[in-house]
Amino acid sequence: MRSPVVLGFDISETRIAVAATDTVGARLGSDVVSTHAERSTADCLARAVAAARALLERVAPGRATIGVGVSLLSVLADRGSVVSSAGRGWSSRAVAHGLTSAFGGARVRVATDVMAAARVEAEYGSLxxxxxxxxxxxxxxxxxxxxxxxxxxxxxxxxxxxxxxxxxxxxxxxxxxxxxxxxxxxxxxxxxxxxxxxxxxxxxxxxxxxxxxxxxxxxxxxxxxxxxxxxxxxxxxxxxxxxxxxxxxxxxxxxxxxxxxxxxxxxxxxxxxxxxxxxADFPLNTPFLGALALGQAAARDALADVAHA
Structure with missing residues (x-):
């Protein structure tokens, strides 16, 4: 059986970046798709899933996805409520459910961009x-x-x-x-x-x-x-x-x-x-790096469950 892979999604105001790695973090490939402001969040997520599937077909054909990490842009709305991706209404629960379904029950972790950046610093950097x-x-x-x-x-x-x-x-x-x-x-x-x-x-x-x-x-x-x-x-x-x-x-x-x-x-x-x-040790592109770190953590959880079973 071929070794599984990990996906990371960085969802920002204007684009979704996706990358694939192996379970030890070696980068296999990446891609970027526009979110298109006029489109629904469901449509944008579907575009991201399609881009990730095309990426996997190109760099890891036939390999299962075991972990997925997602970094969601979090901004402060005008009246004080917290929303994601500049008011587009992204829900972490809906994103996790959609990606779990799209990638064969893969373990999924979702966090805000700041939390994802903190994860990188805690695992590999200044913290x-x-x-x-x-x-x-x-x-x-x-x-x-x-x-x-x-x-x-x-x-x-x-x-x-x-x-x-x-x-x-x-x-x-x-x-x-x-x-x-x-x-x-x-x-x-x-x-x-x-x-x-x-x-x-x-x-x-x-x-x-x-x-x-x-x-x-x-x-x-x-x-x-x-x-x-x-x-x-x-x-x-x-x-x-x-x-x-x-x-x-x-x-x-x-x-x-x-x-x-x-x-x-x-x-x-x-x-x-x-x-x-x-x-911070990683001042640039940390949400994307954080998404990959979240995906690696999700993969470790999944592999630990398999070993225990």
Whole structure:
């Protein structure tokens, strides 16, 4: 019998990337399909399944799929609800069911893009052997993932770590999302860039704002306000979780020299046993790598069940 294979799907706003590996992680091939914004999620998933089947026929004909990992883009809706793929309504349960059916009962694991990135760091990168640990994603949005015993904490509804919905002021207590400013709307790459563009139209990214703050007093003030509020929430989270290590990933982590001093200073000052603060080892393409890591974990579970039986 030929050895089984593993699939990884990275579902983002505009495209679905799929890759196949063997059970030890060696890449066999990959492909990308557009999601086409006007089409239903069911149609997009069907296109992804078709692309994966064509890929398997090309790189692993006749080999069964034993594990599937999926990274779903998670974004904050305008009124505070959590949705996937920019409001397209992806359901992790529906995705898992559809892929399990499509690939002969393969074991399937689904997580948000941030949780998938944390999985990569916990297994192969900056958070390996750290327990517990926190992965802080600073990109367009804001979220964290909490790693305990090498596993990423999902929460009851799969939304653990969604600090983008945090309250910002005492006056926010008891207020519905539509009546307050959510943390992600003030402290995120998107928010920082929007505020910076009002002050200096020439900037082109949040990372640019961080690294260019020295040449403009208004940018410097924005960055200081951004890092102080981020440090406030990260410090409170560290006090609650008591992590061994915090890794910072996402596009804004490229400005590590700017982010590290104020964040580390806040942690060292307020946390009883300050964690190590480090940059993520996999700053690029982590959701896709995370999907493959999830698929490998699903395959290990399936193979363990077979061995036990």
């Amino acid at each position: 390996a052997d750290a327990d517990p640990a926190i992965y802080l994603n600073l990109g367009t949005g804001l979220a964290v993932a909490i790693v305990v015993g090498g596993e990423v904490l999902l929460g009851r509804n799969g939304t653990a770590g969604g600090i983008g919905r945090n309250l910002r002021r005492i006056a926010d207590v008891g207020q519905p999302a539509e009546d307050r400013i959510l943390l992600e709307e003030a402290v995120s790459g998107k928010a920082l860039l929007q505020h910076a563009l009002a002050a200096l139209p020439g900037v082109n990214s949040a990372c640019h704002v961080l690294t260019d703050k020295a040449r403009d007093p208004q940018l410097a003030a924005l960055v200081e306000e951004f890092t102080i509020e981020l440090a406030f929430h990260l410090t409170n989270l560290a006090i609650a979780v008591d992590p061994e290590r915090i890794a910072v990933g996402g596009s804004m982590a490229r400005a590590w020299d700017v982010l590290y001093p104020p964040l580390n200073r806040a942690l060292a000052t307020a946390v009883p046993n300050p964690p190590d603060l480090v940059p």
